[in-house]
Amino acid sequence: xxxxxxxxxxxxxxxxxxxxxxxxxxxxxxxxxxxxxxxxxxxxxxxxxxxxxxxxxxxxxxxxxxxxxxxxxxxxxxxxxxxxxxxxxxxxxxxxxxxxxxxxxxxxxxxxxxxxxxxxxxxxxxxxxxxxxxxxxxxxxxxxxxxxxxxxxxxxxxxxxxxxxxxxxxxxxxxxxxxxxxxxxxxxxxxxxxxxxxxxxxxxxxxxxxxxxxxxxxxxxxxxxxxxxxxxxxxxxxxxxxxxxxxxxxxxxxxxxxxxxxxxxxxxxxxxxxxxxxxxxxxxxxxxxxxxxxxxxxxxxxxxxxxxxxxxxxxxxxxxxxxxxxxxxxxxxxxxxxxxxxxxxxxxxxxxxxxxxxxxxxxxxxxxxxxxxxxxxxxxxxxxxxxxxxxxxxx
Numbered sequence: 001x002x003x004x005x006x007x008x009x010x011x012x013x014x015x016x017x018x019x020x021x022x023x024x025x026x027x028x029x030x031x032x033x034x035x036x037x038x039x040x041x042x043x044x045x046x047x048x049x050x051x052x053x054x055x056x057x058x059x060x061x062x063x064x065x066x067x068x069x070x071x072x073x074x075x076x077x078x079x080x081x082x083x084x085x086x087x088x089x090x091x092x093x094x095x096x097x098x099x100x101x102x103x104x105x106x107x108x109x110x111x112x113x114x115x116x117x118x119x120x121x122x123x124x125x126x127x128x129x130x131x132x133x134x135x136x137x138x139x140x141x142x143x144x145x146x147x148x149x150x151x152x153x154x155x156x157x158x159x160x161x162x163x164x165x166x167x168x169x170x171x172x173x174x175x176x177x178x179x180x181x182x183x184x185x186x187x188x189x190x191x192x193x194x195x196x197x198x199x200x201x202x203x204x205x206x207x208x209x210x211x212x213x214x215x216x217x218x219x220x221x222x223x224x225x226x227x228x229x230x231x232x233x234x235x236x237x238x239x240x241x242x243x244x245x246x247x248x249x250x251x252x253x254x255x256x257x258x259x260x261x262x263x264x265x266x267x268x269x270x271x272x273x274x275x276x277x278x279x280x281x282x283x284x285x286x287x288x289x290x291x292x293x294x295x296x297x298x299x300x301x302x303x304x305x306x307x308x309x310x311x312x313x314x315x316x317x318x319x320x321x322x323x324x325x326x327x328x329x330x331x332x333x334x335x336x337x338x339x340x341x342x343x344x345x346x347x348x349x350x351x352x353x354x355x356x357x358x359x360x361x362x363x364x365x366x367x368x369x370x371x372x373x374x375x376x377x378x379x380x381x382x383x384x385x386x387x388x389x390x391x392x393x394x395x
Contacts, residue, residue, distance in 0.1 A: 009075055011143045014064045017046040024074035025066075028126040036291040037122035039115040043265035045079055051258035054116040058253075059084045063111065063151075065143050067136060076127040076136040080144060081112045082151060088253050090119035090333045091159040091179065091350045100154065100359050107154045111144060114159040117253045119181070119333040120288075120295045121348055124161040125168075134168070141172055145353055156353040166349035174351040175360065177367050178374045182336070182343035184314075184329040189322045192315075195342065203340060203386035207315070214311035217277065221316060224272040225289075233272055234259045236281040240300025254298075259286075273316045275301075275308060285313045287320070294321045296331040314341050340386050345378045 014020050022042035029040040038044060047053075054060040061082040067075045086094055089112065097107035113124050125137040144156045158169060170176045189195045196204045215221065224233055238256050263270060271294070275283040283301035287294050299313050317329045331343055339345070354360035 009067050009069045011139070012066045012068060013080075013147060014062070014066055016062055017042060017049055017064065020064065020066055020077070021074060022046075025077055025126075028074060028077050028128055029123065031128040033129065035293070038266065038269045038288050038290055038295075039118050039120055040079065040122055040124075040126060041266070044262060045115065047258055047261035047265060048116055048254075051255045051261055053254045053258050054081065059087070060112075060116050061109075063147065065140055065147070067140065067143075075132075076125070076140055078113055078124055078126050078140055078144075079115060080147070081114070081116065082109050082153065083112045084108050086110075088117045089114060089157075089159055091157070091177070093157070093352075096354075096359070096363055099362070100356070103358075105154065105356060105359065109151065109153045111148050111151070111153050111156045112159070113144060113157065113161075118297070119160055119348075120297075120330055121160045121162065121181075123165065124158050125165050137165070137168055138172060141169055141174070148353065148355060154355055154359075158351040161349055161351065163347075163349055166351055169351035174353050175364055175367055176371070177350045177352060178371050179348045179350070180345050180374055180378055181333060181348055182331055182338035183346040184318055184321070184331070184343045186321055186325075186327050192319050192322060195318060195322065198388060199342065199386050200388045207341065210307040210310055211315055214305065214307040217305060219282070219305065219308065220276045221311065222274050222276065223316070223320060224274055225270060226267050229263050229267055229270060229272065231260065233274065233281075234263060236274070237272055237284045237286060237298075237300070240284050240302065241286075241298050242300070243302060244298070244300040271320060273312050273320075275312055277303070283308055283312055285316070287317060289324075289326075292327040294324075294326050294329045296329065310341060314338060314343065318342065336381070339381060339384070342386060344385060345381045347374065347378060 020042065025042040030036045049055060049062060063080045063082050064077065065080050066077045069075055085108065086092070086097060100107045125140050127133045127136045148156050158165070166176060187198065196207060199207065238259060241254070242252055269289045271287040271289055273285045273287065274281050282303040285299040286297045288297055294317055296313055296317050299309060301308065314331060317331065321329050331338055352363070354363060
């Protein structure tokens with residue numbers, strides 16, 4: 001543990017989540033009165049480390065910043081990692097790294113303020129409400145820059161943060177970046193058919209056809225959550241996860257132990273949507289349940305069936321959100337195919353500090369153009385949603 005003093009308190013750099021008091025961390029991460037984000041909980045972040053998923057060996061060296069007062073009480077904190085690569089982040093800076101290396105610089109190590117392997121928006125500057133909140137947020141951000149300097153890192157990257165944090169960091173001089181995901185919004189639906197009624201006729205028919213064909217070969221779908229989750233479920237799901245990971249990015253990021261750990265620590269926050277055929281699980285998707293949002297995370301299948309991916313990942317997530325009264329579904333990174341299925345383009349935010357002024361200048365110019373492109377792309381896609389604009393048309 002290292003320390004950095006401020007006028008109000010001391011910022012400690014902790015090398016493991018297990019060295020930080022869990023309830024005090026959670027009081028900063030998810031204070032009363034705000035929507036709870038499961039990914040910044042002590043349990044989730046600790047499981048990533050203890051399972052061997054996010055460690056120094058995998059290129060994610062924990063360097064968590066924790067602000068404490070003289071009595072040792074945690075006043076603010078944020079998850080931070082010293083990284084030797086740019087994998088598992090979903091905000092791509094490989095081009096920046098390549099350009100800097102070609103110019104003779106060393107882009108790695110860098111500091112990453114994020115939840116590893118999790119492209120889901122949420123708070124990064126974890127500070128409870130109160131008159132000192134904004135000042136503490138600025139102090140944490142300044143602490144990350146100071147840590148960057150002390151470690152000889154090239155940069156600091158806040159990824160998938162809230163829009164308010166993005167604006168605050170922009171005021172501090174951090175470079176601002178945007179991207180997009182596709183999110184489903186609950187317009188007060190009470191059934192899945194209520195949602196379908198808001199779609200254009202041909203889109204409505206397409207969704208119904210996809211749902212029929214997805215389960216046409218005797219496939220059954222089930223939701224498993226809470227105390228009903230067993231190790232057998234996780235064994236089956238992990239096989240799906242490994243198959244998808246091996247095909248997409250070579251080496252999957254999460255270990256089998258991680259899933260058992262989160263199932264033990266936060267079972268009520270987990271939803272497995274499992275597909276069974278002939279008494280055997282053949283596909284599944286893991287979702288994480290927030291107080292107002294269902295976060296789609298991982299999918300995999302051992303058999304290919306038309307539209308099964310859409311059913312398990314997207315339509316079942318919508319049905320669950322309606323059933324539980326959740327406000328939205330965030331279905332993860334990428335995927336313009338989600339638009340036709342009711343998921344709308346939504347901006348995501350990141351903020352970046354680059355120590356080398358030459359690199360910072362070049363990246364700033366690039367980001368200015370990129371933000372304009374992202375805004376225009378969201379505008380164009382938002383004009384082509386599957387939702388009807390007037391009264392329902394008949395089937």
